[in-house]
Amino acid sequence: GAVVSQHPSRVICKSGTSVKIECRSLDFQATTMFWYRQFPKQSLMLMATSNEGSKATYEQGVEKDKFLINHASLTLSTLTVTSAHPEDSSFYICSAKSAGRYTDTQYFGPGTRLTVL
Amino acid sequence: GENVEQHPSTLSVQEGDSAVIKCTYSDSASNYFPWYKQELGKRPQLIIDIRSNVGEKKDQRIAVTLNKTAKHFSLHITETQPEDSAVYFCAAGSSGAGSYQLTFGKGTKLSVIP
Numbered sequence: 001g002a003v004v005s006q007h008p009s010r011v012i013c014k015s016g017t018s019v020k021i022e023c024r025s026l027d028f029q030a031t032t033m034f035w036y037r038q039f040p041k042q043s044l045m046l047m048a049t050s051n052e053g054s055k056a057t058y059e060q061g062v063e064k065d066k067f068l069i070n071h072a073s074l075t076l077s078t079l080t081v082t083s084a085h086p087e088d089s090s091f092y093i094c095s096a097k098s099a100g101r102y103t104d105t106q107y108f109g110p111g112t113r114l115t116v117l
Numbered sequence: 118g119e120n121v122e123q124h125p126s127t128l129s130v131q132e133g134d135s136a137v138i139k140c141t142y143s144d145s146a147s148n149y150f151p152w153y154k155q156e157l158g159k160r161p162q163l164i165i166d167i168r169s170n171v172g173e174k175k176d177q178r179i180a181v182t183l184n185k186t187a188k189h190f191s192l193h194i195t196e197t198q199p200e201d202s203a204v205y206f207c208a209a210g211s212s213g214a215g216s217y218q219l220t221f222g223k224g225t226k227l228s229v230i231p
Contacts, residue, residue: 004160049218105163
């Protein structure tokens, strides 16, 4: 089946630093990748949609200058949290949509737990 | 945009009983309805999905029904087992040309009591 990896799984950083999270589709090409944020005991909040080779589309209320997304290839998208602050602490999950037969299905990465001190 | 409501938020059932989770959606253009299971600290996993050209789909102990007219769809789990305990999310989206995204419900925490 389709596998999505995410790295790192956990990161702790100091306030003011930047953190990069990678999302990779391992065995399929992903034309579209999605970045979600999930607070404890809450649902998945879509932050942005990225298509390979083009600029990401951000959801309302998500600062594009703070959450930089790069979808450089059909298997890799990165999310950089710039100048992180404690309120950015959260669980960030990416998902990838296959360009193949099952084009509707999103496959999720294992998530990245970000803690900003 | 799409709005997905999910009920109940929590559900406890005895092992062996059935569990039903219901979702409603607002956008009649939505034509794809997946269900995800998320265990604590893990990624959401697709367990079943249904497209708008089908009214019901079954996979062993789980089934999903879709009522396009009423804009609601439901997940049914029969003969529940402790390992079914997790948070379940429904979602609605539209596939095809143009933009694509899923809108998720707020989730249902299912607890199966042994």
